[in-house]
Amino acid sequence: MEILAFGVQSDEKPLIEKAFAGQHDVRCLDVFLNKDTAPIAAGYEIISTSVNADLGAGVLQTLAAGGTQMIAQRSTGFNNIDLDVAERLARVSYYSPYSVAEFAWTLAMAVNRRIIRAASRTRDFDFRLDGLLGRDMRGRTAGVIGTGKIGEAFTRIAHGFGMELLGWDVAENPACTALGMTYVEKERLLAESDLISLHVPLLPATRHIIGADALARMKDDAILVNSSRGGLIDTTALVTELRAGRFLGVGLDVYEAEAGLFFLDKSLEGVDDDTLARLVTFPNVIVTSHQAYYTEDAVGQIIDATVRNVADYLAGRRSDNVLVPALPAR
Structure with missing residues (x-):
């Protein structure tokens, strides 16, 4: 399966690709998810987003219409997400x-x-x-x-x-x-x-x-x-x-x-x-530009948690990172 990752910084790209290697292909984009970029996700069942993604109702509806079933956000905060509209979403609940x-x-x-x-x-x-x-x-x-x-x-x-x-x-x-x-x-x-x-x-x-x-x-x-x-x-x-x-x-x-x-x-x-x-x-x-979390240690933990979130989704497992219900086992 190919996963689409939005808002990937140049330092993060090799870390993400290495973390998913042997499991899934990952397409990394430096653009952030918003109403204008959401159509890019058409055809991707799983996407990953960054802290500044717009996951409001309109964007979530566009993603769903394009076939996206699971969103793995690479951050702990979720104030950017309309949880009333989201159906299958996981975050990173903890990093350094x-x-x-x-x-x-x-x-x-x-x-x-x-x-x-x-x-x-x-x-x-x-x-x-x-x-x-x-x-x-x-x-x-x-x-x-x-x-x-x-x-x-x-x-x-x-x-x-x-x-x-x-x-x-x-x-x-x-x-x-x-x-x-x-x-x-x-x-x-x-x-x-x-x-x-x-x-x-x-x-x-x-x-x-x-x-x-x-x-x-x-x-x-x-x-x-x-x-x-x-x-x-x-x-x-x-x-x-x-x-x-x-x-x-x-x-x-x-x-x-x-x-x-x-x-x-x-x-x-x-x-x-x-x-x-x-x-x-x-x-x-x-x-400064929201860089407090940006250390090798924290980013590595965020990516590892994202990989686990994807694995849990595909296996139908629920974890503490899930913000909304997981799918039944596939």
């Missing part, structure tokens, strides 16, 4: 949480120590320290919103820095509590934290969890990091606060309107997103 947690800390330290500005200066042989003053993390307070696997990994690193730990989640993680984390109301976490990192999924209840009110509660010199989903932050409200001179730094690996932008080269045509264009002009802001 350290990839995202470590990258979140990379963003935090980069804005704290002004790494981008410093590196840019030294390329011009400007070795002044003016404007590069950072601060120690030891003894300061880390606020972790969402303490699942990734939040726990982030917390362990914060503990290693010697930080005070505040957490907020629907349920406490005993591993975080054992590290000294105190679970508090979200309002207190926002008000007392020097560093706030987001690690919750994007759900109706968490969309814009960091909105105008939440931003107003934060310290003027706080650091905010988001390596989860862009929709957790009201970007327009964030820009308003940044224009007022607030926050030591903001590190964003995700953006709420990233679809159609992230993973693509827009350098020659530019973008017409005024909010994003303004956001990247702030010297205390770093925006």
